[in-house]
Amino acid sequence: MSALASTSFPAALTVLVLVPVAGALVLLAMPRTRPDLFKPVALVASTVSAALAVWMLAEFDAGSAAVFQFWQQYEWITGWGVSWQVGVDGLSLFLVVMTALIFPLAIVGVDAEHSPKPYYAWMLVLEAGCLGTFVALDLVMFFVFFEIVLVPMYFLIGGWGHGRRAYAAIKFFLFTMFGSALMLVAIVALAFLHSSGNGGDVTFDLVTIAENQVLATNTARWLFLAFALAFAVKVPLFPVHTWLPDAHTNAPTAGSVILAAVMLKLGTYGLVRFGLYLFPEASVYFAPLMITLGVIGIIYGAIAAAMQRDLKRLVAYSSVAHLGFIVIGTFALNTEGLTGGVLQMVNHGVSTGALFLLVGMIYERRHTREISELGGLQKPAPLLAAVFMVVMLSSVGLPGLNGFVGELLVLLGAFNAHRWWAVVAAAGVILAAVYLLWAYQRVFHGPAVGANAETPDLRWREGLVMAPFIAAIVFMGVYPKPVIERIEPAVDAIIAHVEDNVSGFVEPVADVHPSVSLDDLARSMDEADHNGSGAEHSEDGG
């Protein structure tokens, strides 16, 4: 895999990561006497990053989406072969764009409840950490960013959270740190074994190590497990998910938004980039295990979500279920499944990020998230109800909205690879409809009693924050082609990489209509959206 450097702005990705850091440093240096300036400064820094990300989206060459673009490398710790190496391909492009866009929205949409200066500074550090993780192409650099995001999130949960915030913050930190502790050992072992197998200098360069598989099968499997544990905690996969409900429930609204939309993706992205790509044989070997855990997560998350009394906790458990889909799509190890998985990473970020914002708005108005105390909000707040409904339906996977496209592709891929697990997972789609619709019904329908009747509707600012989410939800549901076009070449390259490096492995594709390609699928979905009854039609197509 070669890499392309940008000719017009070679340092684009480095600047993208460093601008939020610079913003945080400016905040740190500002006097405490001007609290009104903290939010604008944070907003400017994150907006610059967002603008840069959008520029990159426009500049990105869809034709060579399998190649790392905006690639750049500096020496960092020369003695150990560690470099600062960044680049995006079709896998990471939309995650980077989504991250860069969600941060300014989360900063505008939610005010710091107290001590704004450290709050916004931590938000910016968090943004830099998340962006750095998605663009890192050096194993140590990746680890460094993967780990550093814990610190700002720890402080956001502990400092601005609710309820048992200190407990939730420590639990979050230790769970994720435990996962990544073993990954560090695995990274170092991988680099040394690779260099001794090759006779070259020690390098932590992802592409060099991945393209030159020298490990013994057994060793690679052990190392894969160490990496997978780190990512499984972050995703989170059953049974290491228990930190998530606590962290989400007690985090401040913006923290929940970022946690769900961006930070969970660090795990799923890692599974693809540092699981499939680095350890193709081990990925094939452990795929049944990962799919099983994913399916358990889907069913378990759905059932647990249905049982929740706290609206935020319900959304948190729904994340466990949704992330299960991404994992089974990834380990279906075919183009449909993996494309769906990557697409679903973005979709889940948009939908669940928006859901947490909306739950935060409800909490701000009613000072409770107990579903039983809410009810009939539709009458006093019709706009809020409408927005909530669109977002909720996108999360359910309604055709025409973004969630459907991703889930369909995932199930399609999983069906070709592990038929019966796909059937079970499909039940999870129905369960999602059950718990989300039921929750919506209890919160928004019925008579508005007491304080519920006086709930104010969406304000202008809140409407403006929600508008981009709704736009993305509808756009990616109606016209996913430009997104899929950019993801698919990278996915194909990964699948081809797995096929090349695992003897006897053939991409599991449909036996009935092997000629149906994703382009046909996207086209048929376009048509389906035009004549309004596309769901069954395109499912037949697969």
Place this chain on the structure above:
Amino acid sequence: MGAVLAQLPVRTPAIDWPGLLPVLLPAAGALVLLMLRSLVPSRLMPAVLDAVWTFAVAAAGLVSVVVLWQRDADIQAFGGQLVMDRMALFVAAVVLGSVALVAPTLPRYCRRVGVASAELCVLALLAAAGAVVMAGAADLIVLFLGLETMSIAAYVMAALNLRRLESLEAGLKYFVLGAFSTAFLLFGIALVYGATGTTNLEGIASYLDTFIILRDGMLLAGLAMLLVGLGFKVAAAPFHAWAPDTYVGAPTPVTALMASAVKAAGFAALIRVFVEALGTRADDWRPAVFALACATLAVGSVLAAVQSDAKRILAYSSISHAGFILVGVQAASDEGVAAVLFYLAAYAVIAVGSFTVVAVLSGQRDDRTGLDTLAGLGAGRPALALGLTVLLLAQAGVPFTSGFVAKFSVIAAAVEARSYWLAVVAMVSAVVAAFAYLRVVVAMYFRDSGDEADTPEASKPALGLGAGAVIVAAVLLTVAMGVVPGVLESLSSTAAGL
């Protein structure tokens, strides 16, 4: 006189006196200060001069280290008894740097707590001289001399807070157990001498390289004794029992020195004896160090996690750091030595910075160190709290701090030496230790100060210029070494002979 000497049948060894400046400067500085204090009336010599003098001597020592570093050849003195090679110079820099970092905090601390600053400064410089001798020792006897010079000064320093019973207890415990361990060390030296016929480290190495000892019981027993003796000095479990009480009871700046300079010297000796002299018998001692490292990591991190006193948490965490450094020793390679040296330098800065924050907050009797006394620090003293937070995160091994790079380097050395399980144990124990640091952070930020009305002076203690500068320097160095570790990395690699 010279003519007379030349006619005698005694050949005096050529001594490169400038090469010995890292030893001579602190030793002479201590003696000069001692004499001035005894002769000059104290009204003519304000107490602040003790610390200024100590700082100046340590800084001059650092300059001499930098100058000697430029030389190509190793400096030998006293017929090869003392070798100031790059490794010795590196450790000397860590030792003298720690003293230089601690010195500015002393005047205000000594005035507040009532500790005699002249004695403290003299003993600190003497301990530093002993530590540098240990780092440069090329002979087991010289190593012993350096160790005793350093240890005896440290015993007294630990007991210097005469108003506090715990300080006396700390000194006594440290002394009794330290003397006990010294006996082990001496016995070990004797047995190794018996087995190899020399106490010279290079001689031992070449003897073991040339001859195969068929009945090696005596050598192995000596090796075990040496490990026990030095294990005591670096507070490796199960020989750590003295450390928590001594660290907590000793005056806090002394604790900072024990965690930085004394620890560095102990590990330098460990490397000299085991990696350099007994390197050919690595297969014999590596399993023992493996076990020591595991025990030290486990004991240090688990017990740190259950403490409720900030100083005690830092004491146990110091034990867990010793475990990490032992992971580097266990690798028994040049990479391992480089990692150990990097870790020692990084941890010395972190330890001095952290203990200085504790010292600033510790009140009139130097005993207000409970976690509850930190409550509300984040709101009341944001800069101080941020400084301590950075240092604690560095201890936890968070990226972009020197602590991460240090952990990374020892893990890399262990993995390269195929000690995968030790690396795994170390990383898992780092997670447990992180819990302890996070509890301190929670106390500072996420808990409101309940008794603010009762202790207004304690929640707003005077920081002082010296302590403030030291904390700022420690934080900046910690972050700089984490963001651009290349400089220190190349220095430590050079020192390890890579």
